[in-house]
Every structure is written in C-alpha cells, then in structure tokens.
Amino acid sequence: MTDLADRWLAQDREGARDRQEAEAMLSSLSVRAWIVERWLEAGASPDALSGFAQLGRVLAEDGVSCASALATVTSFAWLAPRPDPRGLEAARSALADAFVEARLEHERRLGRARFEDCWLEVAAGVGAIAASPPTDDAEWLQEWADGVTRALLRRQVRRCHVRAPELARAALDSALVSVGIEPIETAADGAQIRAARGPEPRTRWRRLLGF
Known part of the structure; x- marks a missing residue:
C-alpha cells in the first residue's frame, strides 16, 4: 500500500508545473496512503472519498494548481488495481469541491487580514476602529x-470607539463585549476621541474617524 502511494506521488511530482509545486506535493503522502488503504479495502467508499476531499484541501493549502490537483485522480486511476469509473468520478468531484472551498477560504482569510488593520490606539487602554468591510456575510x-478584537487585546485596550456600517458594527460589538472590551458609540464629529487623544496633527486615520 505504501509502495502504491509512493508511486502515485512520484508520478504526480513528475507532472508538476515546476520544482516548487513538486516540492509542495510531498506533504500529501500520508493522505495518499490513507486513500490507497481505504480504496483497496472497499473501493470508492465514504472513507476513501473523504480522503480525496482531504487531499484536495492539502493540495490547495500548499499552493498546488487546480489542474495538477485534478490530475492526481487521473494518475491514481492508472495505478489503482481495481479501476472503477463511477468511483473515480466521485473521487474527482470530492477532491475538486474540497480544493475550491479551501482556495475560497484562503482568499477569505486574506481579505479578513487586510481589513483587520483598521484601528489605532488613541490613549492608554482606549482604541478606535474605523472600518467598512467589503461584505455583509455574517460569518x-x-x-x-474576532481578528480585530485579538489585536486590541494584545495592546491591552479596554474601551474602543467604533465607526462601521450596521452589520459590521454589530459583529464588532459582539466580539468586543465577549472579551471584556467596552464599545463606545462615537460622536459624529469625533469629539470624544479628540478629548481622549489631545491635540495632534490630522492623519489619514483621524480623517477616517472624523476628528
């Protein structure tokens, strides 16, 4: 079984688009061994298909291209001792679905990370958030x-002015309150923040926050 998994991996690495992708595939060996074991036991069983889904996630997270990821099912079909066209098609679907979902989640994480840098510390223990996220998706x-809140906690912020659209504001309030940070309703002219911070030159952040 291990030999089959090794040959499967070697074949995919030979077809990789470049050396970097070939190296990235190395981390998938244990998942391939799991798939081979389950496939030899019962063909395209739920466990085997779950293994293909996990393989799709691993390849996506390691930066393997979609074409190379899908090619793993083709190479497995050449090596599998019991070819099963329907089972292999189910395996391809499981891998593709998981691959796409993992890539989308990666993009969502990148998007969240870009928008987490939306706050500043205006006084000791006091923060201010100004944000307009690009989505209304609740999750x-x-x-x-939660990411913004973790950053505030690291700076020991205990009270925070918040300026954001309604849904984003609700999410922020919930996250802040859950860890003991008090959300502060910010006046339209930013007077509260000016009072906390004291007179300083206007910066991009202060323009965004309205003070």
Whole structure:
C-alpha cells in the first residue's frame, strides 16, 4: 500500500508545473496512503472519498494548481488495481469541491487580514476602529471582528470607539463585549476621541474617524 502511494506521488511530482509545486506535493503522502488503504479495502467508499476531499484541501493549502490537483485522480486511476469509473468520478468531484472551498477560504482569510488593520490606539487602554468591510456575510464579519478584537487585546485596550456600517458594527460589538472590551458609540464629529487623544496633527486615520 505504501509502495502504491509512493508511486502515485512520484508520478504526480513528475507532472508538476515546476520544482516548487513538486516540492509542495510531498506533504500529501500520508493522505495518499490513507486513500490507497481505504480504496483497496472497499473501493470508492465514504472513507476513501473523504480522503480525496482531504487531499484536495492539502493540495490547495500548499499552493498546488487546480489542474495538477485534478490530475492526481487521473494518475491514481492508472495505478489503482481495481479501476472503477463511477468511483473515480466521485473521487474527482470530492477532491475538486474540497480544493475550491479551501482556495475560497484562503482568499477569505486574506481579505479578513487586510481589513483587520483598521484601528489605532488613541490613549492608554482606549482604541478606535474605523472600518467598512467589503461584505455583509455574517460569518466573514464575525471572523474579521474576532481578528480585530485579538489585536486590541494584545495592546491591552479596554474601551474602543467604533465607526462601521450596521452589520459590521454589530459583529464588532459582539466580539468586543465577549472579551471584556467596552464599545463606545462615537460622536459624529469625533469629539470624544479628540478629548481622549489631545491635540495632534490630522492623519489619514483621524480623517477616517472624523476628528
């Protein structure tokens, strides 16, 4: 079984688009061994298909191209001792679905990370957030708000002015309150923040926050 997994990996690495992709495939060996074992036991069983889904996630996270990821099913079909066209098609679908979902999640994480840098510390223990996230997706907003909150906690912020659209504001308020940070309703003219911070030259952040 291990020999089959090794040959499967070697074949895919030979077809990789470049050396970097070939190296990235190395981390998938254990998943391939799992798939081979389950396939030899019962063909395209739920466990085997789950293994193909996991393989899709691993390849996506390691930066393997979609074409190379899908080619792993083709190379497995050449090596499998019991070819099963329907089972292999199910395996291809499981791998493709998981690959795409992993890539989308990666993009969502990158998007959240870009928008997590949306705050500043205006006084000791006091922060201010100004944000307009690019989506109304509740899950995205909550994970983004959690990331912002973790950053505030690292700076020991205990009270925070918040300026954001309604749904983003709700997500931020929920995340802040859950860790003991008090959200502060910010006045339209930013007077509260000016009072906390004191007179300083206007910067991009202060323009965004309205003070």
